[in-house]
Amino acid sequence: MKPKILCLLLTILLLFPHTSTIFAQPDNTSSISGTENISDTNDTEDTSKPSDTSDVADTSDNSDTSNTSDTLTLSCESAILMDATTGAILYEKDASTKQFPASITKLMTLLLAYENGSLDDTITFSHDAIFSIEFGSSHIAIQEGETLTLEQVLYGIMLQSANECSNGVAEYVDGDIETFAKHMTERAKELGCKNTNFVNANGLHDENHYTTAYDMALIAQTLLQIDAYREMMGNTYYEIPPTNKQTETRYLHGQHQMLNPNSLYYYETAEGGKTGYTSEALNTLVTYAKQGDTELIAVVLRCNGAQHYVDTKTLFDYGFSHYKTEKVLSAGDLAQTVSITETYKNKTEEKAQISAAIPKDIYVTLPIGANPADVTTQVTCEPTASVPIAAGDALGSVALSYQGETIDTVSLTAQDSVAVTTDEERAAQSAQKRNHILKIIGICIGVLLLCGLGVILFFRYRIYRKKELRRQRRKSARKLRLQQYEQQHLHHRK
Numbered sequence: 351m352k353p354k355i356l357c358l359l360l361t362i363l364l365l366f367p368h369t370s371t372i373f374a375q376p377d378n379t380s381s382i383s384g385t386e387n388i389s390d391t392n393d394t395e396d397t398s399k400p401s402d403t404s405d406v407a408d409t410s411d412n413s414d415t416s417n418t419s420d421t422l423t424l425s426c427e428s429a430i431l432m433d434a435t436t437g438a439i440l441y442e443k444d445a446s447t448k449q450f451p452a453s454i455t456k457l458m459t460l461l462l463a464y465e466n467g468s469l470d471d472t473i474t475f476s477h478d479a480i481f482s483i484e485f486g487s488s489h490i491a492i493q494e495g496e497t498l499t500l501e502q503v504l505y506g507i508m509l510q511s512a513n514e515c516s517n518g519v520a521e522y523v524d525g526d527i528e529t530f531a532k533h534m535t536e537r538a539k540e541l542g543c544k545n546t547n548f549v550n551a552n553g554l555h556d557e558n559h560y561t562t563a564y565d566m567a568l569i570a571q572t573l574l575q576i577d578a579y580r581e582m583m584g585n586t587y588y589e590i591p592p593t594n595k596q597t598e599t600r601y602l603h604g605q606h607q608m609l610n611p612n613s614l615y616y617y618e619t620a621e622g623g624k625t626g627y628t629s630e631a632l633n634t635l636v637t638y639a640k641q642g643d644t645e646l647i648a649v650v651l652r653c654n655g656a657q658h659y660v661d662t663k664t665l666f667d668y669g670f671s672h673y674k675t676e677k678v679l680s681a682g683d684l685a686q687t688v689s690i691t692e693t694y695k696n697k698t699e700e701k702a703q704i705s706a707a708i709p710k711d712i713y714v715t716l717p718i719g720a721n722p723a724d725v726t727t728q729v730t731c732e733p734t735a736s737v738p739i740a741a742g743d744a745l746g747s748v749a750l751s752y753q754g755e756t757i758d759t760v761s762l763t764a765q766d767s768v769a770v771t772t773d774e775e776r777a778a779q780s781a782q783k784r785n786h787i788l789k790i791i792g793i794c795i796g797v798l799l800l801c802g803l804g805v806i807l808f809f810r811y812r813i814y815r816k817k818e819l820r821r822q823r824r825k826s827a828r829k830l831r832l833q834q835y836e837q838q839h840l841h842h843r844k
Contacts, residue, residue: 422668424661427652430563431665433675434574434638434645436758438715440669445564448545449651452626452634453488453511455553455561457569458534460504463519464576465537469501471522479517482527484554489514490602496595505588509602511625516552527551541568555630563649570623570636570647583622583638586610607659608637615659617666621645625658633658639666643713644675676722678750679712679760686731688745690768693736694776701771706731706745706762714750714757726751731762739768 422441430445432438439445474497483489490512492498498506500522506515520530527550534548543565549556573579586604607613608620623637635658637648648665650658685707692701714725731746739745746762771779 422664424650424664425653425657426650426661428563429648429650429661429665430567431669432567432571432647432649433669433673433715434571434640434647435643435675435713436715437571438673438757439564440646440673440715441665442563445567445649446545446562448560448562449634450555450559450628450631451553451561451566451651452555452628452631453553454566454624454626454634454636454649455548455551455559456507456511456516456626457566457573457624457636458538458548459516459519459530459551460507460579461569461573461576462523462530462533462537463500463504464573464579466523467500467519469499469504469578471500472497473500473503473518473522475514475518476521478527479521480514482517483513483552487513487552487554490590490600491596492518493595496593498590498593501582502588502590504582505585505590505602508582508622508624509586509588509604511605513552513554516550520551538565538569541565541572543568553626553628553631555628563651566636566649566651567647570638570649574638574645574647584609606635606637607656608662615656615663617663619666619670635659635662637662637666639670641670642674643677644670644673646670672718673715674718674720675713676716676720676725677711677713678722678725679708679727679748681710682707684708684727684729684748684762685765686729686746686762687733688731688764689734690739691734691736692771694771701737702766702768704739704768705765707765708748708760709742709763712750712758712760714752716752720752724752725757729762737768737770739764739766741765741767 422443424443426443428445428447428449429441429443430439431441433440475492475494477494480492480494488511490506490510492506492512492514498518500519503515503518503522506512507519517527520527524530524533530551531548534551535546538546538548538561543561546561546565547558548561549559553559573583586606586609588602590600590602592599604610605625606620606623607615608617609622610616617637617639619639619641621638621640623635626634631652633653633655634651635649635653639646639648646666646669648662648669650661650665653661685705687703688706689700690702690704691698693699714722716722716725728749728751729746730749735745741764743764744761745764748760748762749756750758750760
């Protein structure tokens with residue numbers, strides 16, 4: 351009898367997942383105007399266990415249950431698996447189909463907060479930030495006029511999906527929510543998102559608020575480039591101490607069950623991510639996981655029950671069992687010397703020689719078992735280029751191929767800048783050339799004068815030598831005559 355009762359209790363616990371509380375002694379009722387607990391309605395994922403488990407992988411551990419074929423069994427309507435380092439798409443299912451994102455919208459809110467703010471900055475919440483969210487939607491009971499640091503607000507978004515925190519970030523970055531939503535859409539386009547439009551900062555439902563699995567993967571990939579986000583994303587618990595409006599400590603618990611060691615859906619190598627749910631979007635989920643040097647991003651949209659966790663696990667198991675991320679080139683490799691020329695008045699001259707090289711370490715996604723040494727490179731780089739050249743400009747490219755197929759193309763970038771010669775610089779150069787020419791002329795004149803003087807001295811010396819020789823000959827002749835005379839005179843005496 352006791353075992354049956356125990357099984358019944360466990361079944362009830364699985365069917366009704368635990369919801370974390372914010373304060374030490376919460377009330378069991380939920381209200382947006384209350385200050386003692388958080389409301390999870392409408393924006394909290396539906397994690398009821400799937401009724402049909404015949405096609406669902408066992409998620410109780412991380413054993414290899416990946417589908418070895420190229421077609422995975424996924425219940426979600428849209429999904430994508432991306433290599434976070436290289437951007438390679440390892441698997442997709444209707445990844446370009448527009449879907450409602452729900453609270454994974456907040457990843458873009460986080461991105462703009464990190465890019466435009468400092469974690470130590472403070473945010474004072476306005477009336478609109480607090481009361482413009484839907485009644486019963488996720489919040490952490492922030493009050494009008496309450497002041498929190500940006501770091502505290504971001505944890506409110508990441509762990510509890512607090513909608514008023516998202517609104518606070520919007521006003522902090524751009525002054526109002528509407529302007530911030532436009533900023534979100536513009537930034538998404540800059541990242542390469544083609545089917546995304548945001549109208550709010552929190553993801554609460556709007557027919558004009560949509561994205562795709564592919565676009566969300568791009569946003570998630572960009573977030574990983576921010577060190578502060580990497581440090582915070584894996585935390586599943588955070589405390590906000592009393593504030594100017596709240597006397598109690600807020601206790602924030604993460605909702606992403608793949609990060610929770612006590613959850614049925616725990617995934618050991620999961621690093622972080624964001625959950626989302628509205629009745630229109632159903633469950634949405636973005637998750638990061640890393641094994642060794644391989645880091646993957648999984649996005650699943652429009653899932654029923656807990657299938658978003660099951661599908662995400664299926665994607666990760668497939669990715670990690672079939673692919674790996676390998677470093678194939680280092681920064682500075684394959685450097686090429688490029689002559690930088692400038693044409694002025696139909697005359698082209700070399701202005702400088704600079705190096706074009708790979709600006710950073712290059713990684714590629716390869717099948718498990720592949721040898722990185724089998725990746726071949728083909729360099730394309732013109733020997734000359736014209737000004738202006740800025741450091742970082744692409745001067746060539748390197749095509750990376752594996753088994754005859756191009757898998758990536760990276761740029762060879764200028765390591766130095768070479769600017770166009772300005773009129774002032776050209777005038778200075780002309781003056782320098784004139785001075786140089788005058789200097790050469792002066793040297794030549796000096797040399798000629800010295801040569802002339804040398805010639806004069808030479809001929810004067812020649813004349814002097816001739817005179818001296820004549821004088822010596824005359825002296826010698828006189829001496830000889832004197833000797834002859836003395837000899838003749840001596841002979842006559844005898």
